[in-house]
Amino acid sequence: MAAPLASTSGRLSRRFPFLDLHGQTAELRDELDASIRHVIDRGHYILGPEVAGFEQAFADYCGVGHAVGLNCGLDAVEFALRAVGVSPGDEVIVPAMTFIATWLAVDRAGAVPIPVDVDLGTALIRPDLIEAAITPATRAILVVHLYGRPCDMTAVEEIARRRNLKIVEDAAQAHGAMIGETRCGAFGHAAAFSFYPGKTLGAFGDGGAVTTRDPEVAERVRRLRNYGSVAKYQHVEFGVNSRLDEIQAAILSVKLKHLEPWISHRIALADAMRRRIADRRPDLAPPEPASGTRHAWHLFTVRTDRRDAVRAWLAEYGVETLIHYPHAFAEQPIYDARQSIQAPNAARIAATSLSLPFGPHLSLQDAETIADLFVDAVIAMADG
Numbered sequence: 001m002a003a004p005l006a007s008t009s010g011r012l013s014r015r016f017p018f019l020d021l022h023g024q025t026a027e028l029r030d031e032l033d034a035s036i037r038h039v040i041d042r043g044h045y046i047l048g049p050e051v052a053g054f055e056q057a058f059a060d061y062c063g064v065g066h067a068v069g070l071n072c073g074l075d076a077v078e079f080a081l082r083a084v085g086v087s088p089g090d091e092v093i094v095p096a097m098t099f100i101a102t103w104l105a106v107d108r109a110g111a112v113p114i115p116v117d118v119d120l121g122t123a124l125i126r127p128d129l130i131e132a133a134i135t136p137a138t139r140a141i142l143v144v145h146l147y148g149r150p151c152d153m154t155a156v157e158e159i160a161r162r163r164n165l166k167i168v169e170d171a172a173q174a175h176g177a178m179i180g181e182t183r184c185g186a187f188g189h190a191a192a193f194s195f196y197p198g199k200t201l202g203a204f205g206d207g208g209a210v211t212t213r214d215p216e217v218a219e220r221v222r223r224l225r226n227y228g229s230v231a232k233y234q235h236v237e238f239g240v241n242s243r244l245d246e247i248q249a250a251i252l253s254v255k256l257k258h259l260e261p262w263i264s265h266r267i268a269l270a271d272a273m274r275r276r277i278a279d280r281r282p283d284l285a286p287p288e289p290a291s292g293t294r295h296a297w298h299l300f301t302v303r304t305d306r307r308d309a310v311r312a313w314l315a316e317y318g319v320e321t322l323i324h325y326p327h328a329f330a331e332q333p334i335y336d337a338r339q340s341i342q343a344p345n346a347a348r349i350a351a352t353s354l355s356l357p358f359g360p361h362l363s364l365q366d367a368e369t370i371a372d373l374f375v376d377a378v379i380a381m382a383d384g
Contacts, residue, residue, distance in 0.1 A: 015318035016370055019198055020361040024262075028254055035250040045246050047226070054249040057256055058193075058209060062185035066218035067211045069244030070225050073172045073194025076208035077105035079242070080190035081140060083210070083220035084166040086111050090139035093165075095125035096329045096343035097350065098144040102170050103329060105192075106142065114138070115329040117343040121287045123147065123301075123353075126345075127155035131163075140166040145174035145184050147324070148200070148266075148296035149289065153179055153187045160188070168192065172208075175201040176263040177296035184296075185211040190221075195252055200266070200298050201259050203248040262360055266297040269358065269367040273300055276371035284378060299324055300358040302374060306381045307354050313377040319370060322355045 025032065039050055051069050059067035070076050086092060088110030094103055096115035106113040116129045123146050130141060141160055143151045151169075160167045167188025171177070174184040175193065185191040195207035210221045223230060228239030270286075278285040284302055289295035301324060304310050311321050328346035329335055356370050 014369075016320060016357045016366065017361075018320040018322050018355070018357050019359050021197060021202070021359075022361075024360045028258065031254045032251060035254050036247055039246045039250050047243055048246050050246040050249040050253065051244050054244075054253045054256070055209070057253060059211060061256060061259070062183050062191075062211045064186050064211045064213050066213070066215060067209050068218055068221040068225065069249060070208040070210065070221075071242040071244065072206040073192060073196065073208040074101040074105055074108075075225070075240070075242040076172075076192035076194065076210050077102060077142070077168070077170055078108045079221045079224045080168045080192045080210045080212075080217075081105060081109045081111065081142070082224060083212075083217040084140060084168060084189045086139050086166070089137065091135060091137040092139060093125075093130055093133055093141040094329070095142075095144050095146070096341065096346035097123050097325065098146060098170070099172070099325055100332060101172070101194075102142065102144055103332075103335070111139065112137075113142075113329070115338075115341055115343055115346075117345050118146075118349065120345040120348060122149055123346075123349050124149060124151045125156075127152050127159060130156070130159050134159075134163055134165070138163070138165060140168055142168045142170060143188075144170040144172075145177055147301055148173050148175075148177050148298035150174065150177045150179045150184055150293045150295070152290070157187070171211075172196075173199070173298040174296055175199065175298075176259055176294070178294035180292055186213070189214060190217050195248070200262065200296060201252065201255055204251050205248060207244050207248045207252065209244070263294075263296055265360060266358070267295070268364060269362055270295070270297040270300055272364050272367045273356070273358075273371040276368045277302070277375055280372075280375045281378065284375065297358070299355045301353050301355045303349070303352040304354060304378050304381075305352055306378070307352055309381045310374070310377040311354060313380055314373060317373055317377075319373055320357060323353060324355045325353075326350055 055067040090111040092106045094113045097118045103113045169191035171184045172194035177184040190212040193209045195203040224239045225242040228235045228237040328350045330341040
């Protein structure tokens with residue numbers, strides 16, 4: 001096995017976990033402790049002032065009129081679909097590469113996910129393929145801003161207007177991503193967010209939210225999250241218990257105040273890693289963000305044909321990596337009945353993508369070292 005380049009050999013005793021949230025928590029410890037104590041002392045734990053306050057703050061941040069806090073991102077996608085009018089038997093256009101929650105949410109709404117292939121470079125849904133997937137049963141287009149990279153919403157919105165379709169954003173990885181001056185979460189008819197601890201804006205457990213400009217959509221989501229209730233003991237539809245709790249809302253309110261500098265740090269890290277990789281192997285660098293957009297860099301994902309070998313090499317040198325995501329739509333066992341789906345780009349991405357350590361725990365020097373080690377690994381495997 002080839003040795004790492006001299007530029008990184010002096011740092012091999014250092015280990016690089018994929019994600020370490022301890023530093024972020026330590027940075028905010030006093031604020032977080034105070035916010036949690038405040039909830040405990042107040043004694044109001046369900047749908048109280050902390051949830052209401054966070055919902056308003058997050059709606060303001062996204063530039064919309066309404067945000068509704070929920071138990072998780074999966075519920076957020078499902079409720080967003082149902083609230084914009086997706087019903088059992090409808091079809092919903094989805095990208096063929098994403099986390100499975102996107103597709104499961106469609107099924108949970110009683111609809112049928114119709115996958116469309118993604119761009120090989122960005123892993124985002126290809127608008128030029130959406131039209132051919134539309135049928136008389138199509139009700140909505142569900143876009144995913146994967147890895148924090150915004151989709152081409154101009155193209156998607158044009159199709160939706162012309163074909164009278166609803167748009168729902170899966171923005172679970174796109175907190176703070178922007179197109180022009182508009183943040184993801186403010187496009188289309190509704191958007192879904194996750195506050196899973198590893199997200200750019202993460203809670204200390206599961207959490208989610210739907211954002212929307214439409215008060216009727218927001219009100220429907222509020223009913224769905226609270227047993228279908230419009231008032232205590234008055235239930236007008238079949239809902240569930242999916243309420244963001246007060247302690248998680250308090251934690252998220254603290255973190256939201258720091259979100260912009262965290263995103264700036266992520267962008268700086270990604271720029272440093274992209275430059276380092278491109279200087280040595282331009283073919284391995286992720287594509288630049290589209291002009292006029294802000295990539296929020298939830299993940300820094302690269303691709304290599306020898307992924308498993310490269311991953312093992314990096315692990316030996318202390319670099320922990322993950323795979324987002326190893327299976328495209330047609331490769332999931334629960335979708336066996338649709339194995340004839342043609343999504344070659346999604347399948348290619350699933351077979352070659354590798355997510356490198358990334359996040360608030362890294363310094364610029366760490367980021368450059370990880371980028372160098374990744375290129376070292378690819379070279380070593382090519383020589384091996």
